[in-house]
Amino acid sequence: EPLSVHSESASRHLVAACLDCIVRADQRCLLFSSSSFQQDTRTSSSLPKLDLHVIPVWQKGITGKGVVITVLDDGLEWNHTDIYSNYDAAASYDFNDNDPDPFPRYDSTNENKHGTRCAGEIAMQADNNKCGVGVAYNSKVGGIRMLDGIVTDAIEASSIGFNPNHVDIYSASWGPNDDGKTVEGPGRLAQKAFEYGIQKGRGGKGSIFVWASGNGGRQGDNCDCDGYTDSIYTISISSASQQGLSPWYAEKCSSTLATAYSSGDYTDQRITSADLHNECTQTHTGTSASAPLAAGIFALALEQNPNLTWRDLQHIIVWTSEFDPLANNPGWKRNGAGLMVNSRFGFGLLNAKALVDLADPATWKHVPEKKICIVRDDAFQPRELKAAGEITIEIPTKACAGQENAVRSLEHVQVEASIEYTRRGDLHITLTSPAGTTTVLLAERERDTSANGFRNWDFMSVHTWGEDPAGTWTLKITDTSGRMENKGRILSWKLILHGTSEKPEHMKKPRVYIPYNAVQNDRRGVEHMDDMMEVSRKEVPS
Structure with missing residues (x-):
């Protein structure tokens, strides 16, 4: 179920699997409750164990406190039971209707549900028996409604540059049309907004821009031609299926930094999250679903060390992401610095515990001047x-x-x-x-x-x-x-x-790779063609 909003909107959407950090009361998933911090409820040990190693971070008391994330999308149902307690009005705005309320438009033909789903992954409330629990369930989350209409350079710039000394992380699951023929990047104003955020955001430490790498795989697209994921200022996140494989919708390119889980074959599980009308969904999909998972993990790192710069965080991602759970895919190579990298997955699957541990302010040394x-x-x-x-x-x-x-x-x-x-x-x-x-x-x-x-x-x-x-x-x-x-x-x-x-100090010794997650059922099926296009992205002539 990849991208599509409506004809004049821009957005990427896709799929997912069941994780230790997005949890539902289901026989196939890991549960989180006050009585049992982690319970593996897979019905069979042959089912893959999917783990971004978030729970060990929660066990240290790190849950996103003090970190603000905003989702640049089609709106946010901020009064949703699973989101309201973490909603941040100061991180929210509606640039489609020019008012402070990002509440989505309800339309029976095309509900603007994508932003709410993405925000839920990040900051759903814990222990309330609703949809699930967000990766950073004590962070604050806002929504920027900017995709429900004609998306201009000015609207993009206003969204990317919204309140940069209050918002820490911007999560975006959209970009140029993933039609396999478009070449497009940020316009002049949007580029200036990126640069301002990097230079001045977060008190000069730099805004964190998390970007979905794109869903044009079936169209033969690649993110080399997407100037948003191809930017040095964005952290481009791709997807892996529950089988540890590259999904059918994923794009290849040399700018992808890391990977989180999402859906794959049509029989695979997808991401559980909040949905419109105070409901829940078990069908959130695509790289659209992977990027918010990453944003939540990065919020955990910023709680651990609020002084991380935008470049510190990119270095930590490179140094802690794991290729082992994705090793059965072609394309892995070891670069001249001893790092494993792949055009489909970047440096590998995010490892929240390793990432947060490396970010520890007692031991982390800021990377040298750029x-x-x-x-x-x-x-x-x-x-x-x-x-x-x-x-x-x-x-x-x-x-x-x-x-x-x-x-x-x-x-x-x-x-x-x-x-x-x-x-x-x-x-x-x-x-x-x-x-x-x-x-x-x-x-x-x-x-x-x-x-x-x-x-x-x-x-x-x-x-x-x-x-x-x-x-x-x-x-x-x-x-x-x-x-x-x-x-x-x-x-x-x-x-x-x-x-x-x-x-940099952390690179003075070689990177040591250790076994990560054992993924069984290494197989591929064929995606149903009707499991396509949930949110369309802006169409701009190439």
Whole structure:
């Protein structure tokens, strides 16, 4: 059940499994109650044990207290029994109707239920015998109603930049149309809002932007062409099914940072949460359901250490996410810093306990000041590309060694490129680091027949996180479609290295991977086609 709101709305929606942190009175799930903090009620041990390791964090008394999250979506039923006690009016607004009340519009043909479902995952009240319990059940949650209408750059900017010294975390499950042919990112105003939040939000520590990675898998889409998840400022979250597999709706890209559970095959369980009319749902789905789970986990980390910067949190996510429960999927590679990474899952499944433990203010050392080194060739001349051809660009760099902005330990890497091509979806772009890590920056998209190419588009990757960028990088652009009429040229490029001049303290010793969750029933089925599209996203011409 992925994305769809109504024709003029923007949003991503999807699916999920039963977790230790989103709980229902059901024979297949883990229960939370005052009398039993954790009870495994699976009817058979052959059923997979799904665990984001939230309960050990609750047992330490960390439940999201003092942390404010707002959900940028289609509204919030704030008087819902399972949400009201944690509702924060100061984290809420309606930018569709321009008033302070984010209450959703009830419409029998298309109820605006998505925001309420996402908020429930984060902050449903504990021990009230209602729908379940939120990951951060003592946090405060608000709603920004901004998807129920024409979504403009100004509305996006107002939502992304809402009350940044009160709101700690922004959770968003929307973006460009996941139709396999759209290329779109934040407009000028929205980009400014991201930058302001990073620089000034949370008293200068930086707003936390959590973004669903997208649901266009069935359309052959990939999030390389989604400028929201591709941003260095957002934490892009993908999904894993209860079988520990990549769901049918999931997109691949090099910007995904980590993964949470959601639904997969049509027989799989989905996420339980609050629903409209003070009801509950057991069918919340997609990367839309994964991102709020992540936002709740990050709220636990911010309660543990309110002084974490936006970059501290990204480092902690990279260093504690686990590939072991997702190891049966193809595509895993070990980068030059010894980190396991995958274009479907980022650095792996979120581990709330490990994340919160690493964030402990008694031991956590803030990451060093961020440096940006830009590598370009001012003498570069446009180069022609045809079908069955290849452009290879070797980029030697000292990574600004000897300068104030020297980078010796990488975070994000961007390739900003302008490319003309007669059929954009046939292009394939890879970047290989000096350490030998090859990353797909752009995969083919069969439905993208546009001749518009890319104009100063930032392809972003986290796959070389922790590597030393000094040496020769290799950028390759190919077209193996067999459509011999294709032609174009690369007009310009630059390599942007984000990182630090010294290795962060926690990275001075190698990452140690340990077994995580044992997932049985490693199988795949076929999703029903009618389990599709619950919330549509804005449609903007590519």
